[in-house]
Amino acid sequence: MINVTAAMTVREGCAQEFEQAIAEARPHMLADEGCLRYDLQRVNRSETDYVLLEAYDSGDAIRRHGELEAFKELGRRLDSLLAAPPVITVLKPVGEQVAQH
Numbered sequence: 770m771i772n773v774t775a776a777m778t779v780r781e782g783c784a785q786e787f788e789q790a791i792a793e794a795r796p797h798m799l800a801d802e803g804c805l806r807y808d809l810q811r812v813n814r815s816e817t818d819y820v821l822l823e824a825y826d827s828g829d830a831i832r833r834h835g836e837l838e839a840f841k842e843l844g845r846r847l848d849s850l851l852a853a854p855p856v857i858t859v860l861k862p863v864g865e866q867v868a869q870h
Contacts, residue, residue: 777851
């Protein structure tokens with residue numbers, strides 16, 4: 770399993786539209802084979818900072834995710850809502866948990 774976080778800061782007054790855009794895209798992302806998680810979280814005590822938690826079963830699934838039309842459309846929608854580009858972090862499990870997957 771490969772985990773991804775996308776830390777995003779939205780422009781003031783854009784939180785509701787941002788959350789709606791993610792909510793509408795989420796079913797399309799999860800419908801893609803290999804996408805195991807696509808969950809938006811808001812940073813506690815912040816009205817503008819979010820983290821999108823994603824999980825994929827393989828590197829191929831991540832590459833395919835980036836090619837989805839729904840992903841491209843979401844990017845276009847978020848472009849005017851974000852205060853800065855997302856900070857993407859790709860994570861891989863280590864240690865004994867690797868044997869569990």
